[in-house]
Amino acid sequence: MTDVAGRGSPDEAVFIGVGELPSGRYPDRPFMADLVNVAVAAVREAGLAVPDIDTILHIPCLHSPADQADLIFSRVVEELGLQGRAKSSYLVHSGGSTSDNAIRAAAGLIATGRARNVLVVQAEKWGSAPVKEMIDMLTANGIPREWEKQTGLSFNAVGALIQRRYMHASGSTPQDMAAVCVALRQWARLNPNAMYRDRPLTVDQVLASKMITDPLRALECPMLADGAVALVLTSAGNARRLGRDRWVRVAGSGGCVSHYSIGQEADLAVLGWQKASVEAYEEAGWGPEDADLAEVYDSYAAVLTSGLEGLGLAPRGEAARMFAAGTFSPGGRLPVNTNGGLLSAGHTGVGGGTALLAEGVRQLLGRAGPDRQVDGARRAVCGGSGGTYMDSQVLLLEGAGR
Amino acid sequence: MSHTGTESLTEPYYSALRRGELIVQHCKACNRTIMYPRHVCPFCQEADLSWIPASGTGTLHSFAVQRVGPPSGFEDDVPFAVGVVKLDDDVQLLGRLWPDEDGDWGRYACDARVVFHGATGLEIERRPVAWFRLAG
Numbered sequence: 292m293t294d295v296a297g298r299g300s301p302d303e304a305v306f307i308g309v310g311e312l313p314s315g316r317y318p319d320r321p322f323m324a325d326l327v328n329v330a331v332a333a334v335r336e337a338g339l340a341v342p343d344i345d346t347i348l349h350i351p352c353l354h355s356p357a358d359q360a361d362l363i364f365s366r367v368v369e370e371l372g373l374q375g376r377a378k379s380s381y382l383v384h385s386g387g388s389t390s391d392n393a394i395r396a397a398a399g400l401i402a403t404g405r406a407r408n409v410l411v412v413q414a415e416k417w418g419s420a421p422v423k424e425m426i427d428m429l430t431a432n433g434i435p436r437e438w439e440k441q442t443g444l445s446f447n448a449v450g451a452l453i454q455r456r457y458m459h460a461s462g463s464t465p466q467d468m469a470a471v472c473v474a475l476r477q478w479a480r481l482n483p484n485a486m487y488r489d490r491p492l493t494v495d496q497v498l499a500s501k502m503i504t505d506p507l508r509a510l511e512c513p514m515l516a517d518g519a520v521a522l523v524l525t526s527a528g529n530a531r532r533l534g535r536d537r538w539v540r541v542a543g544s545g546g547c548v549s550h551y552s553i554g555q556e557a558d559l560a561v562l563g564w565q566k567a568s569v570e571a572y573e574e575a576g577w578g579p580e581d582a583d584l585a586e587v588y589d590s591y592a593a594v595l596t597s598g599l600e601g602l603g604l605a606p607r608g609e610a611a612r613m614f615a616a617g618t619f620s621p622g623g624r625l626p627v628n629t630n631g632g633l634l635s636a637g638h639t640g641v642g643g644g645t646a647l648l649a650e651g652v653r654q655l656l657g658r659a660g661p662d663r664q665v666d667g668a669r670r671a672v673c674g675g676s677g678g679t680y681m682d683s684q685v686l687l688l689e690g691a692g693r
Numbered sequence: 694m695s696h697t698g699t700e701s702l703t704e705p706y707y708s709a710l711r712r713g714e715l716i717v718q719h720c721k722a723c724n725r726t727i728m729y730p731r732h733v734c735p736f737c738q739e740a741d742l743s744w745i746p747a748s749g750t751g752t753l754h755s756f757a758v759q760r761v762g763p764p765s766g767f768e769d770d771v772p773f774a775v776g777v778v779k780l781d782d783d784v785q786l787l788g789r790l791w792p793d794e795d796g797d798w799g800r801y802a803c804d805a806r807v808v809f810h811g812a813t814g815l816e817i818e819r820r821p822v823a824w825f826r827l828a829g
Binding site for chain 2: 423426427430435437438439440441442443444445447448449451452453455456459460501502503504505506507509552553554555556559
């Protein structure tokens, strides 16, 4: 057993490439086409060729069990011509936190020499699928069928349970919560791949939209979207040998599974973020005050505000008011969810967390484009959460290079 | 109810609900109450578990009122409210909330005291869930 490489070692895993397709409704983009197109884009951006990839880690799709089976059973290996070359291809799945867990798996494989170049790839067709079918499908993904499904619990209701508790605990107003959605829209307007890049949004519009699940209004619920993201990782030593100028290392990692059933969460306004972040910051050797940006799961406003607070990026109870004050908007003190997040770039299922992680990597590589690149970005706090926000997973990313 | 072989847990619980009672599990080994029902005690991992009546009183941690877009089969229920109730027995669960006299849930608030008030007759057959109303 090889020793796992330590911090800053040439053996440690680093990100060298990112690929992404626009999010939204694209019924003419086939699922498999999105997967291979985004994979090829990421591999080329990494300065590699497809045959250099020896391991593929799949992020699941939820729109179709048959398409998910294709991911499990190595169809992408064959589609990319890697049969006989790829060492392994498998699905990692923990819902919206999958990307964090997939990166940990990739990092371990690379650091122990068991993989050289890893492709992490995701595509989802939620935007093209019938909404009703997707609502029903979701009730079988993380809602206990023996104890909670009978109540009629929906994922919007899960978000509403969290949002109401957060508003109660923090004293945040409906205006404050709407301001979270507006800030994310401001970022989405700077992202050519965002579903809502062309649609401005105001607090008044959010508050005038139809009540869906008290206290959530229509424009506070995420819109299901098609999308695709891919990431390429290799060792730091290999990145250097490839002549790369910049790469991104995982400086710290931590997690906390705080429940399975939403009815068993001890504090819906807190979840597992604080516990998850302690270990991550300790490993990284830096703290929230050192972060240049954050990319944290945001399928509902309070999921994001509780995340930012647990991660130490806002005082407890203050995050929504800080959004309203512009702290996390373009031009604000701390850029948050610079791609527009799930709420404004589009909820691509499990891929929503992957897209946030990819945006963090892109920012630290300096490739986020002229409109939204954070000047001198060196450190990013990334967080994902799966199911009914059962877990809080943290990756602390750090830009590096020659 | 389910296709996962968990009838040994679901049958006693839902039978009690149909009788208008709320029961929770109890571990004889460590004397803790358990909810949701489990195959082994989540505190001591022993498997000698029995059922006891719940106090039925508790605090509403949070709630949501579904008005639009329920899952299939719940179209006739809207609007309806679900809430996370922390029972005084040191366990918690997701249940349904009875509406106020005006048919809405405006008097409910986080941390309000609530009490189990089971549904009867056809309603509990149709929707086997624990129902709560505001205490007092």
